[in-house]
Amino acid sequence: MTNIERPNTDCMLQFACLQQLPRTMRTWKLSALSGANVLGLILILALDQTAATEPLNSRNAYVDLVLDPKSSASVLQGFKKKSTTAVIYMCYNRTFLIEPALESILRSEDLHEFDFIISQDGGGSAAPLNPEVPNNINYGYIRHQENLNAGLHHFFMKQLVFEVLGYEHLIVVEEDVIIHPQAIQMLKFMLDMSLDDLEIGLVCIIDVDNSYFVDMRRYNASVQRVSMPEGHLWVYGMHATRYRAVRKHLLDYTELIRREEYNDLHKDPLAAKIRAMYKRKGIPLNIPLSQDLNLQYSLRLEGFDRRLTTVARFMKPLGNWGLHFRDDKETFFGRFGTEMFEGRVHLPPKETSREDMKDMAQTCIAQLDELFMGHLGRHPDEKAKSFAVSRLLGGSLNGIVLISCITQTAKRRTSDCRDTYWV
Ligand SMILES: *[C@@H]1O[C@H](CO)[C@@H](O)[C@H](O)[C@H]1NC(C)=O
Ligand SMILES: *[C@@H]1O[C@H](CO)[C@@H](O)[C@H](O)[C@H]1NC(C)=O
Numbered sequence: 001m002t003n004i005e006r007p008n009t010d011c012m013l014q015f016a017c018l019q020q021l022p023r024t025m026r027t028w029k030l031s032a033l034s035g036a037n038v039l040g041l042i043l044i045l046a047l048d049q050t051a052a053t054e055p056l057n058s059r060n061a062y063v064d065l066v067l068d069p070k071s072s073a074s075v076l077q078g079f080k081k082k083s084t085t086a087v088i089y090m091c092y093n094r095t096f097l098i099e100p101a102l103e104s105i106l107r108s109e110d111l112h113e114f115d116f117i118i119s120q121d122g123g124g125s126a127a128p129l130n131p132e133v134p135n136n137i138n139y140g141y142i143r144h145q146e147n148l149n150a151g152l153h154h155f156f157m158k159q160l161v162f163e164v165l166g167y168e169h170l171i172v173v174e175e176d177v178i179i180h181p182q183a184i185q186m187l188k189f190m191l192d193m194s195l196d197d198l199e200i201g202l203v204c205i206i207d208v209d210n211s212y213f214v215d216m217r218r219y220n221a222s223v224q225r226v227s228m229p230e231g232h233l234w235v236y237g238m239h240a241t242r243y244r245a246v247r248k249h250l251l252d253y254t255e256l257i258r259r260e261e262y263n264d265l266h267k268d269p270l271a272a273k274i275r276a277m278y279k280r281k282g283i284p285l286n287i288p289l290s291q292d293l294n295l296q297y298s299l300r301l302e303g304f305d306r307r308l309t310t311v312a313r314f315m316k317p318l319g320n321w322g323l324h325f326r327d328d329k330e331t332f333f334g335r336f337g338t339e340m341f342e343g344r345v346h347l348p349p350k351e352t353s354r355e356d357m358k359d360m361a362q363t364c365i366a367q368l369d370e371l372f373m374g375h376l377g378r379h380p381d382e383k384a385k386s387f388a389v390s391r392l393l394g395g396s397l398n399g400i401v402l403i404s405c406i407t408q409t410a411k412r413r414t415s416d417c418r419d420t421y422w423v
Contacts, residue, residue: 059123062146063258066156073164076117079140084168085114085191086161087184090153091129091175093122097318102131104178110185112136114171119157123147149262151291155254162243171237176319179205179235182345183314187237189348190223190308195239201228201304202296204236205314209337210399213364213392214311221345222311222352226395228304229287229296235315242304249298252277253291265289309395311352312341337400352393361389371406376423384422 066072089105091098102118105111116133117140120126124145133139148156161167169191171184180186183205190203203223208231243250256273257265264270266289274289283297296307316339319325320332327335352360365385372380380388391397405417417423 059146060259062144063148063152066144066148067152067159067254067258069159069163072156072160075142075144076140076160079117080138081115081165081167082138083113083115085171085188086165086167086169087111087114087116087171087173088157088161089116089118089173089175090157091118091120092322093120093126094175094319094322095127097176097322098129100178101173101175101318102129104181105173105184106131106133106137107181108179108184109181112138114138114184114188115140115167117142119153120144121148121150121153149257149260151257151262151265151294152254154291154295155250158238158243158250162240163247166240168240169237170240170243172233172235174234176322177234177315177317178340180314180340180342182347183235185347186221186310186314186345186349187235190310191237191239193223193348193351194308199304199306200225200308201242201299201302202233202236202238202307204231204233204307204309206309206311206395207232207234207313207317207336208398208400209313209339210392210397211312211339211341212403213367213388213397213399214360215363216312216341216343219352219356219360220312220341220343221347221349222356223308223349224311224352224393224395225306226309228300228307229293230394230396231309233292233295234317242299245302245304246295246298249281249301250295253294253298257291308351310349312345313339314341316340334404335398335401357393360393364389364392368402371403375407381422387420387422 066075087105087108089102091101105116112134115138118129118131119142120129121144126143126147128143129141144153157172158170161170169188171187171191173179173184187203187205194200194203253274256270256277260270265274271289274294275285277283278285278287278297281301283294283301287293287297317332317336320327320329325332365380365388368380368385368388372378372384388397388402392399402421402423405413405421405423408417413423
């Protein structure tokens with residue numbers, strides 16, 4: 001059991017402390033501190049001069065406070081580390097999504113074996129959370145005083161967990177998902193099985209629902225080794241060793257976005273700066289500029305070419321509208337579905353063998369054939385079959401989209417169905 005090193009004073013940065021006081025208190029405190037009226041007056045004047053840029057300054061000061069490993073733990077008062085694995089729920093301000101998401105995490109089996117921390121971005125106006133956390137769960141809540149932005153929030157959290165608090169494993173759940181009661185257990189097993197596997201950079205719950213094309217009675221506890229940058233990191237796990245390997249890349253990215261708003265990420269000049277860095281490092285320039293893809297490509301640069309993903313989907317996404325998606329419900333759920341694997345799994349998970357893959361390929365083709373015959377009155381051609389099988393085994397099939405391509409009327413079928421899915 002390790003205690004977090006605590007700062008000696010209540011406030012780490014004097015400037016940040018002063019920001020929390022009302023203005024009259026501030027001037028009083030400053031003049032009292034100075035002990036000389038003249039000096040006090042100068043300071044009052046100086047403070048008033050900065051009033052116009054105060055919101056920006058206070059955000060910058062807060063960002064500096066939480067991104068400095070020497071002071072970042074000050075936002076987690078009263079928390080004591082007990083486990084070697086931290087489960088972090090990262091959220092913003094969508095209460096109607098946060099409530100069901102948090103409830104699902106708290107229903108997780110064996111959550112009490114890990115430490116559980118909520119980190120809420122959004123600043124002072126984000127609605128404070130008050131979840132009913134069972135007494136046996138070691139729990140901490142960070143409510144950020146200022147709005148960081150998604151990229152800084154992710155870096156803050158990794159640095160805090162690995163560098164400041166010294167955890168060995170991290171499991172992240174993002175704001176807008178409902179997780180299966182065994183999702184966290186599953187990820188912990190996947191972390192354990194990949195600890196010394198130097199090809200694997202991350203472990204994750206698959207983001208798409210392929211249950212129609214897989215015999216889930218047989219493969220519900222299976223995991224696959226797939227290419228690093230596919231899919232969303234909505235629920236994932238990572239080792240401290242992998243963090244250390246890519247820390248410098250994460251810092252480079254963080255420095256670029258440090259003073260920026262999330263919404264400016266995809267606009268120049270910031271987008272151009274990120275791409276210039278990608279060019280220098282040999283990361284593809286045509287990818288979205290998110291912190292998650294920066295993490296995935298950074299891992300790949302350091303030799304971690306693959307990740308482990310589940311075959312069954314142990315979560316369901318909820319967020320069609322927010323930071324990451326700006327879709328109407330129909331478009332979003334038409335793409336990602338609304339279901340997750342509902343049964344119990346026998347853990348530990350097992351990686352799919354060659355034999356399993358052959359068997360999965362056969363099932364996939366049989367299911368595809370049934371769909372084609374039922375809706376299109378013909379068998380799928382070789383291209384459609386090999387597309388579905390290779391994508392399924394590569395962890396990058398979107399079964400929901402494939403089904404909708406086949407079952408859609410010809411008029412509503414998108415050009416993507418023909419060009420990509422061979423329907
Ligand atoms: C958070 O949500 C509340 C209520 O919807 C809203 O008033 C507030 O402005 C939001 N804050 C942020 C940072 O989005
Ligand atoms: C999950 O897989 C196990 C075998 O590994 C099987 O016994 C069980 O029925 C499966 N559950 C579901 C809901 O398919």
